[in-house]
Amino acid sequence: MSVHVLVTGSSRGIGAAVVEALSGREARVIGHATSAAEGRIAADLADPAAADRLWDEALARLDGRIDVLVNNAGVFEAVADDADPDVWREAWDRAWRINLQAAADLCRRMVLHVRERGGEGRIVNVASRAAYRGDSPAHWHYAASKAGMVAMTKSIARGYANRGVLAFAICPGFVMTGMADEYLASRGGDKLLADIPLGRVAQPEEVASVAAYLALEAPASMTGAVLDVNGASFVR
Structure with missing residues (x-):
């Protein structure tokens, strides 16, 4: 019997590599993106109701069963500390809604789904090195949202392991995706690379291989694990 998987943020980068x-x-x-395409459901996760709609449609397309949820969708948008207060708060609200709240809503649906049908379900949350190391002065909100995702993953693992829900998180550093390219260039790519002992940023396929392992192969005793993929740029 094939495993049924929902992957958010699957139009490019890590998400597309995970789907592949x-x-x-x-x-x-079933993938997800902000616009519809073959094999993907369109949903704007900034909309508070979008995550539940996405889950319902994915469940219908997958014949009423989702075995694995991969929360990869996220935004990495700068806001200056001296921005207008309304702009500042909107940036925080948007990062929180997309990076954390939507992921939480989907995790909740997975927990309830497993409770209803029995068996086992897996959650793989793609967080960030920033959850532990922090980020730039323009990205407090991003780091905070990813730290929340890690804490949420651990809470799910501790709270639901005995009910069949396994939860894992991945914390990539820089990954060569469209979301990171502009940031790398703006911060001087060579200088940033000097901070990565491996000497290069990760490729999406490297993160995807970890996600696939957690989704399909990782032993149940690994639940709650947070795996780093950052070229030793931050070692815990």
Whole structure:
């Protein structure tokens, strides 16, 4: 029986690589993006109701069963500390809604789904190195939202392991995706690379291979694990 998977933020970068990695492993995968395309459901996760609609549509397309949820969707948008207060708060609200609240809403649906049908369900949350190391002065909100995602993952793992829900998080550093390219250039790519002992940023396929392992192969005793993929730029 194939594994049924929902992957958010699947139009490019890590999410697209996760879909490809899982599709090559005989999984049935439904992706998500802000615009519709073949194999993807359109949803704007800044809308408070969008995550529940996304889950319902994915569940229908996957014949009433979702075995694995991969929360990858996120925004990485700068806001200056001296921005207008309304602009500042909107940046925080948007990061919180997309990076954390929507992921939380989908995690909740997975927990309830497993409770209703029995068996096992897996959650893989793509957080960030920033959850532990922090980020730039223009990205407090991003780091805070990803720290929340890690704490949420640990809470789910501790609270629901005995009810069949396994939860894992991945904390990538810089990954060569469209979201990171502009930031790398703006901060002087060579200088940033000097802070990565490996000497390069990760490729989306590297993060996807970790996500696929957690989704399909990781032993149940690993639940609650947070795995780093950052070229040793931050070692815990």
